Amino acid sequence: MYKVEEGKIQLENGSISEGLIAIASGKGGVGKSTVTVNLAISLAKAGKKVGILDADIHGFSIPRIIGLKDEAKTKDNKTIIPPKSFNIKVISMGSFVDERNPVVWRAPLLSGALQQFMQDVEWGELDYLLLDLPPGTGDMALDIMQNLPHAEVLVVTTPQPTAVHVAGRIGKAAEKLDVDVLGVIENMSYFRCDDCGHKEYIFGQGGGKDLAKELNTDLLGQLPLDPIARQASDDGLPIVEAKKELEISKVYKKISETITSKNTEFDPNKKPISLQNGPACH
Numbered sequence: 001m002y003k004v005e006e007g008k009i010q011l012e013n014g015s016i017s018e019g020l021i022a023i024a025s026g027k028g029g030v031g032k033s034t035v036t037v038n039l040a041i042s043l044a045k046a047g048k049k050v051g052i053l054d055a056d057i058h059g060f061s062i063p064r065i066i067g068l069k070d071e072a073k074t075k076d077n078k079t080i081i082p083p084k085s086f087n088i089k090v091i092s093m094g095s096f097v098d099e100r101n102p103v104v105w106r107a108p109l110l111s112g113a114l115q116q117f118m119q120d121v122e123w124g125e126l127d128y129l130l131l132d133l134p135p136g137t138g139d140m141a142l143d144i145m146q147n148l149p150h151a152e153v154l155v156v157t158t159p160q161p162t163a164v165h166v167a168g169r170i171g172k173a174a175e176k177l178d179v180d181v182l183g184v185i186e187n188m189s190y191f192r193c194d195d196c197g198h199k200e201y202i203f204g205q206g207g208g209k210d211l212a213k214e215l216n217t218d219l220l221g222q223l224p225l226d227p228i229a230r231q232a233s234d235d236g237l238p239i240v241e242a243k244k245e246l247e248i249s250k251v252y253k254k255i256s257e258t259i260t261s262k263n264t265e266f267d268p269n270k271k272p273i274s275l276q277n278g279p280a281c282h
Contacts, residue, residue: 001118001147004268009150013079014123018048019264021130021182022055022144022151026166028135031187032156033061034233035223036132038240038249040066040088042256045240048127051082053117054092055144056134062092067236080121086241091121114144141170145177149270152182155215159189159207171215178270182220182262184212185255189222192247221255224248 002011009016023039025032036052044050054062062068068090070083082089093113123129131151133141145151153174157167171181186208190199202225212219226248229239240249 001115004150004266004270007266009266011123012119013121014126016123016126016129018127019129019259019262020148020151021128021154021259022133022148022179023130023154023156024133024141024167024170025135025156025163026169027163030135030156030158030163030167031223032135033065033132034229034238035156035185035187036130037062037065037088037233038238038252039256039259040128040130041086041238041240042252043128043260044087045253046256046260048260049125050087051089051123051126051129052091053121053129053131054090055114055117055131057093057113060093062090062132064236065233066090066238068092075122078120080116082121082123086238089123089126091117114147118148136166136169142173142177145174145179149177149179150266152180152264154182154220155184155211156187157184157208157211158187159201159204161204161207163203164207164211167211168214171211171217175215181215181217182259183218184208184215185220186211186222188225191225218258220258221251223251 002009004010009020023032023036033056040050040052052062054060066085066088068083068085072083072091073081075081080091082091084090131144133144145153153170155167155170157163174181188203189208190201192199208222209219224247226246228243228246229248232239232242239246240252243249
């Protein structure tokens with residue numbers, strides 16, 4: 001799908017110079033897509049050129065969360081021109097299918113969609129490309145980690161033991177496929193009372209920290225549970241744009257600063273890995 005030359009990931013129609021980040025979760029409902037969008041915008045606010053590839057073919061939600069209005073276009077009946085929102089280039093199955101219609105595809109077709117999104121989209125020169133993975137360790141998530149060995153996995157979880165346990169499977173899958181884990185983001189970590197400032201740990205406490213320790217990586221940030229952030233996502237106006245002054249927006253900014261401070265070098269000797277014994281990571 002790409003090659004590494006001169007320290008960059010060279011795509012068919014573009015390049016990535018600083019990071020290919022696969023954002024994953026063990027289960028649905030932990031806010032992975034919301035994290036993807038707000039992190040992408042935070043990186044863009046830091047002066048980075050950013051794209052989002054919505055790899056959750058069946059459950060795509062990126063277009064709604066980022067308020068995408070324009071449709072993808074084609075050039076020369078082959079190259080796909082991705083629409084932009086908040087200066088982020090976005091490609092999603094939602095650019096081609098109404099969000100109310102199901103995408104009834106099996107694994108081979110899903111793999112083909114990923115390849116097309118990587119090869120045929122005119123990404124241009126990017127600093128970061130963020131991939132919003134489907135939850136769990138199903139075919140699509142494994143296929144991405146197999147075929148994109150230079151991706152770093154960013155695991156999103158909530159503090160709940162159940163969410164942490166299943167999120168750990170993603171980290172173990174990455175380890176088996178020799179894919180680096182960039183870090184852990186704990187979402188819905190706590191609710192802070194507007195009146196007294198007290199933190200209430202509604203979904204428990206310490207799960208993200210424990211997961212980061214288990215995966216031998218960093219806990220990049222703990223995002224508070226904020227009803228305004230939920231409403232902002234539903235309205236297509238991400239919280240880092242809607243309410244820059246909120247605590248949650250500041251946490252996103254700090255996470256983006258941590259990511260950009262890392263010196264990423266793409267190893268030209270790293271190659272895609274084949275699974276020899278079937279779906280061992282399920």
